[in-house]
């Protein structure tokens with residue numbers, strides 16, 4: 001066992017866990033922070049995404065021991081962090097996902113939102129391409145990504161004071177467009 005000193009969602013936490021445990025295991029099984037999802041557990045799906053020192057990391061591939069004294073943000077910490085910084089209610093990313101109906105089963109949502117939050121923290125007014133790139137490591141089995149990209153665009157539009165795109169207009173990169181009409 002190893003005693004770890006972590007900074008989780010702004011709180012100092014001391015926890016004892018097996019040396020080989022990942023950050024995801026510590027979050028879910030020692031601290032009860034089950035918002036970070038255990039999907040593939042091998043770095044493929046992004047469902048376990050959390051922020052470490054403000055950068056998105058895959059918690060299933062990150063040794064907890066490497067997070068000593070580092071700031072970890074999970075989905076549970078997003079709303080409190082927003083309120084602490086002077087906002088009211090949920091983080092704008094969370095509000096936009098809600099407004100756009102950008103979920104079905106919700107399994108991918110915590111990781112998606114944290115990837116989006118990290119993007120907006122480093123680039124407040126990203127382009128659609130930059131949003132798609134930032135979310136490229138987060139897989140969603142349900143939504144087809146359209147509402148997810150639109151949700152982030154809505155958060156951007158509200159923050160940057162530009163008109164949001166027409167709903168349903170976000171098309172994920174790499175997906176084929178409808179064939180042109182024949183004359």
Ligand code: FES
Nearest residue numbers: 039041043046060
């Ligand atoms: S659970 Fe970590 S990438 Fe899938």
Ligand code: FES
Nearest residue numbers: 104108140141142
């Ligand atoms: S809403 Fe189900 S995996 Fe994304």
